Amino acid sequence: MRRLSVTMGGVAAVMAPAVAFASDKPGGPSLFILTLQMLASLAVVLGLIYLFYYISNRWFRLGAPTRGEERHIRLVETRYLAPKKSLILVEVGGEYLLMGSSNDNLTFIKQIDILEEIEVVDDAEKRPMSALFQGKLDAMAAKIAAMKHGRADSIGRHAAKL
DSSP states (O other), rough: HHHHHHHHHHHHHHHHHHHHHHHSSTTTTOOHHHHHHHHHHHHHHHHHHHHHHHHHHHHHSSSSSOOTTTEEEEEEEEEEEEETTTEEEEETTHHHHHHEEETEEEEEEEOHHHHHHOOOOOGGGTTHHHHHHHHHHHHHHHHHHHOOOOHHHHHHHHHHHH
C-alpha cells in the first residue's frame, strides 16, 4: 500500500503543475505537458494492475501449497482411449496407481511398482517416420533450389520419381 500512495502522490504532483502551466498558454497545452500527463496516467494504470495482481495472489491462493510445501499427489500421465474415457497414472505418496476414468466414474484398476512393471519403449519405431520426413524435406529443398536456378525441367523429372 505504501508504493501505491507514493505513486498516487507522484501522479498528483506531476499533473497539477501540468494543468496550471497548460492554462497559461492561449494556444492550449504543449506536447511536453501532454506527454507528462500521458506518462502519469500510465503510472496510475500500471499501479492499479500491480495492486490487483498483489491482492489476487495474496487472497485467492489460500488453499494452494506454497513453494516450500511438498505435494503428495502427482498426475504422472493420462492416456485418452475414447471420448470421456481415459487411463490415468497417479503417484500418491511414492506409490503409483493406475485408474480408469469414464463419464462420471473413476475406478481404481491396479497399484503398479513403476520400476518392475513398466517397460521402457525404445524410439526405434519412430526413426522410420523421421527418415521418411527427412526424405520429403530433402525433396522439397531440391525443388526450391531447382526453381531458384531456373531448371524447371529437373523439377518435373524429380516429381516423377516421387
